[in-house]
Amino acid sequence: MIEITSLTNDKVKYWSKLNKRKYREEEGLYLVESEHLVKEALNFGIVECVMTVSEDEYDVPTYHVTKEIMNKISELESAPKIMAVVKKNKIKDIEGNVLILDRIQDPGNLGTIIRSAVAFGVKNIFLGEGCVDAYNSKVVRSSEGMLFKINLLSGNVLNLIEKLKNDNYRILGTRVTDGLEVKKINLFDKWALIIGNEGRGVSEEVLNSCDDYLYIKMSDNCESLNAAIAASIIMYELNR
Amino acid sequence: MIEITSLTNDKVKYWSKLNKRKYREEEGLYLVESEHLVKEALNFGIVECVMTVSEDEYDVPTYHVTKEIMNKISELESAPKIMAVVKKNKIKDIEGNVLILDRIQDPGNLGTIIRSAVAFGVKNIFLGEGCVDAYNSKVVRSSEGMLFKINLLSGNVLNLIEKLKNDNYRILGTRVTDGLEVKKINLFDKWALIIGNEGRGVSEEVLNSCDDYLYIKMSDNCESLNAAIAASIIMYELNR
Incomplete structure (x- = not known):
């Protein structure tokens, strides 16, 4: 687990940018907030995890951050303990309705x-x-x-x-x-x-x-x- | 039409308070924002209207206010031109489903x-x-x-x-x-x-x-x- 404590760390800036459509489109990535959604996302292409807790660790690069950092990145009123950077869905040909x-x-x-x-x-x-x-x-x-x-x-x-x-x-x-x-x-x-x-x-x-x-x-x-x-x-x- | 320009006018404070459940319950009143809803509400007990425009006038006491006042009262991201103070629905005995x-x-x-x-x-x-x-x-x-x-x-x-x-x-x-x-x-x-x-x-x-x-x-x-x-x-x- 990698520790980040500075609000001005490049990674923190990068994650925050993913709240903007333009950056999500450039990167092909987006943020998933809160534990139950991160767990669901695990089968669908998590790139990295960001968390304020340290109990859970998933099999992807994981960053341990302060609550202030999580507040900065999160779009929720009360920031979650865990979020993940996830790859956008792969686009498939249309089959079915x-x-x-x-x-x-x-x-x-x-x-x-x-x-x-x-x-x-x-x-x-x-x-x-x-x-x-x-x-x-x-x-x-x-x-x-x-x-x-x-x-x-x-x-x-x-x-x-x-x-x-x-x-x-x-x-x-x-x-x-x-x-x-x-x-x-x-x-x-x-x-x-x-x-x-x-x-x-x-x-x-x-x-x-x-x-x-x-x-x-x-x-x-x-x-x-x-x-x-x-x-x-x-x-x-x-x-x- | 009554003109109000001061953000600290008692009426302005009163309207703002109606954004809180407690005051709505005390007064039996609530706020309805934006023209199409105010028009719908006309048949259901409008007490007074508040507006930044002056073309429209409904058959109820109407206050003309500044945009700053409307911004203060409104819960919308961009404040409407018109809102109304409306009486809560009369509670009737249950009939039907x-x-x-x-x-x-x-x-x-x-x-x-x-x-x-x-x-x-x-x-x-x-x-x-x-x-x-x-x-x-x-x-x-x-x-x-x-x-x-x-x-x-x-x-x-x-x-x-x-x-x-x-x-x-x-x-x-x-x-x-x-x-x-x-x-x-x-x-x-x-x-x-x-x-x-x-x-x-x-x-x-x-x-x-x-x-x-x-x-x-x-x-x-x-x-x-x-x-x-x-x-x-x-x-x-x-x-x-």
Whole structure:
């Protein structure tokens, strides 16, 4: 175990930088905070561990730091005892169903969507341009370790839809009322579901390229559901 | 419209205090931030409006304040142009189905649960001891105005369950795997659904007093769903 006590140590600066999307993208790395997530991450490519305690040691380079250093690096209100630098997921070719996210902005929503996707057997999440970074610390936390288990891709949604259509995917858009009631649909063989921005829904040009439109039946008293709730209910139904 | 420019004005201090649960409970009032929510709240008991703009005027006492004052009162990262002091919902006797929350801690989860409850026809939410305050600004925001439309009660969960049982309610607990698969259940005439704490689920003594246990079928890769997601999927199914 390597001891670090100075707040201005280069390693400390380096870890802090990983809280910024730009550095995560440059390095292909991100931070995972707190013991239960670090343990989950162990099977998925930990580069190094940082901890204020010294009991636990994992089979990776481990740094023992002061609480002040941990406070500096951590994005949590109360800094954890352990965090890890983790390699971003390896990007694989798409096999199986796809959840496409069109400008999802809220990190808590994205994390929750990732968690539900794994729960309901969705293997691939495609983050369109304008989505929050999936390796943002709040996304990582709210995914409860499910981030490690999903194939995460990103890029232009319209290009992806074109490719998927050539591969006989059914492209499923979502609207608040109009379309097929999700509870009553027949199941599709290969599908890609598109969930849109929290306030504005799926963008019009993306919506225009869909094959079908799904909606969730609800009371007239309520205009719309939270994006993570809508995504989860539809994935739950498509997985039945 | 009354003009206020001093950060130390008594009204400003009073509004700021409403960000604390204790004062909201003493006053029976809470703050609603941003125009679309203030407009929704108009039908549900606005006491007064506070705004930095002067175009809009509602039919209630209205205060024109500086941006600095708004920043001081607001809990948002970027302060809104309008907020309102709103009367807490009138508490009504329980009629119809009930969602019981056992130590739900995350304000975003609670707001999302309230929004889904209204969407899926649940009329009453009972907040057990140890729940986050429903009039917390983050709850109000994430409920997207649905907070105004639901009967919110609070107190001891075990006492409530006893009363509901005497009134022939079916008490539905939730567990991660064990019990009735929610997709396959027969519908109940009168039910109360219990959703537990984000990390620890429903407490044991509450769980022991349930008539049935529901679970949502999911992949072995995922241990559990987010509490708001689980609550929403079950309410969605019970409302079919």
